[in-house]
Amino acid sequence: KQEVTQIPAALSVPEGENLVLNCSFTDSAIYNLQWFRQDPGKGLTSLLLIQSSQREQTSGRLNASLDKSSGRSTLYIAASQPGDSATYLCAVKGAQKLVFGQGTRLTINP
């Protein structure tokens, strides 16, 4: 059974810092890994999708990496802004199911 872990559970940093969120998974037989953002009381917004054959994806200030063999992914956020405050979820896609980690609650302090 696939298990996904995100560390840390919560993170608070001052504005402007670069930061890294971590995600690990137990079964390397995945199709892809997706990073989502969730604002309080809202749905999930897809940030980045990394296929199992890829090593990284970039979108603006976000960069996600994937090391399938070690079961790890990182989400790098450059020059953080208060608007980046949200919960970040990683999820791995198996044959049909998307399995989520518990999320990292990120707060960027002005």
Added chain:
Amino acid sequence: DTEVTQTPKHLVMGMTNKKSLKCEQHMGHRAMYWYKQKAKKPPELMFVYSYEKLSINESVPSRFSPECPNSSLLNLHLHALQPEDSALYLCASSQDPSGGNTIYFGEGSWLTVV
């Protein structure tokens, strides 16, 4: 347009009521999903529809009844719910259920059972 639309946004129902949640997408996706999310927890998969047929039921109680009338619509019929069923219900879709496609989520329907 990468939009999944869910209605209603908020629903309050009694334990004897019958209500439905609705989900719509016009991206031509052939896989649609229902997830349940409790406060401060990740979403949990409930049902997967693949080409309008139910392909996964994660042992969800029968008081939740999904329906996929066509490739664009997904309903979740609710009957005789319990207060512990109060949660955010998220609909999602992807191009197909297998493989490496992006999954898109709606904004969710907040359900309160009183």
